[in-house]
Amino acid sequence: MSPPAQPGVPGGRGSKGPPARKLLCMCSLSLCLTYLCYSLMGGTGPAALRSPAALPASAAPGAPRSPTAFPVTAAPRSPAGPPGGPGAPAPSAAPPRASNGSREGAAGAWLRTPLAPGEVIAAQSGAFERDPQESSTTDEELSRAGSPGSRGGGGSSTTPDYGEKRLPQALIIGVKKGGTRALLEAIRAHPDVRAVGTEPHFFDRNYEKGLEWYR
Numbered sequence: 001m002s003p004p005a006q007p008g009v010p011g012g013r014g015s016k017g018p019p020a021r022k023l024l025c026m027c028s029l030s031l032c033l034t035y036l037c038y039s040l041m042g043g044t045g046p047a048a049l050r051s052p053a054a055l056p057a058s059a060a061p062g063a064p065r066s067p068t069a070f071p072v073t074a075a076p077r078s079p080a081g082p083p084g085g086p087g088a089p090a091p092s093a094a095p096p097r098a099s100n101g102s103r104e105g106a107a108g109a110w111l112r113t114p115l116a117p118g119e120v121i122a123a124q125s126g127a128f129e130r131d132p133q134e135s136s137t138t139d140e141e142l143s144r145a146g147s148p149g150s151r152g153g154g155g156s157s158t159t160p161d162y163g164e165k166r167l168p169q170a171l172i173i174g175v176k177k178g179g180t181r182a183l184l185e186a187i188r189a190h191p192d193v194r195a196v197g198t199e200p201h202f203f204d205r206n207y208e209k210g211l212e213w214y215r
């Protein structure tokens with residue numbers, strides 16, 4: 001029969017409480033001091049004064065510290081992002097864009113090189129800007145060149161600006177949203193191609209108007 005342990009006596013049952021609490025307090029205090037020192041040395045801005053509870057788990061005391069794990073000291077962004085990532089610049093291996101705005105250069109760049117989202121519009125507009133001397137023809141140009149009733153049939157089949165009106169040598173047929181416009185624009189980039197600007201819908205809507213209208 002052993003005597004009951006006296007509180008405060010080392011080795012006693014009751015003596016476990018106070019030292020454990022003291023140890024816990026010391027640990028907490030040291031953690032607080034560590035965090036305070038870390039904030040003063042490396043932290044800047046109001047976020048440095050956040051309480052540890054507000055920190056993410058990766059920045060909690062005891063977790064491995066790294067510059068990116070701490071929200072205040074964000075890692076400096078490198079000027080060039082990862083290759084292929086969103087917003088990444090075009091690879092340097094890509095052929096250079098034509099700077100003189102020539103049709104061949106722009107069209108070639110459009111056809112051969114992957115373009116950044118912002119470049120698509122510029123390249124396309126450069127590629128398909130047509131001067132009056134160009135052989136490609138749009139409906140608007142045809143109607144401007146001919147008389148108002150030139151498509152109504154019975155008129156002359158020649159225009160002063162574009163020569164003889166001829167039936168097409170090739171047709172692009174496709175379902176709606178099948179990419180026919182993209183195909184047309186790609187083919188139209190060739191200087192020897194004349195093409196209508198809008199779909200004439202001859203076979204499905206305007207067949208009754210006849211071939212004179214279609215020319």
Ligand SMILES: Nc1ncnc2c1ncn2[C@@H]1O[C@H](COP(=O)(O)OS(=O)(=O)O)[C@@H](OP(=O)(O)O)[C@H]1O
Binds near residue numbers: 174179180
């Ligand atoms: N190469 C290629 N690959 C995948 N998708 C492509 C391609 N070229 C064109 N498109 C898409 O086709 C849609 C336009 O098709 P159309 O020109 O036939 O449209 S229309 O019916 O004449 O209005 C249009 O789709 P939406 O943007 O959804 O309308 C184009 O983005």
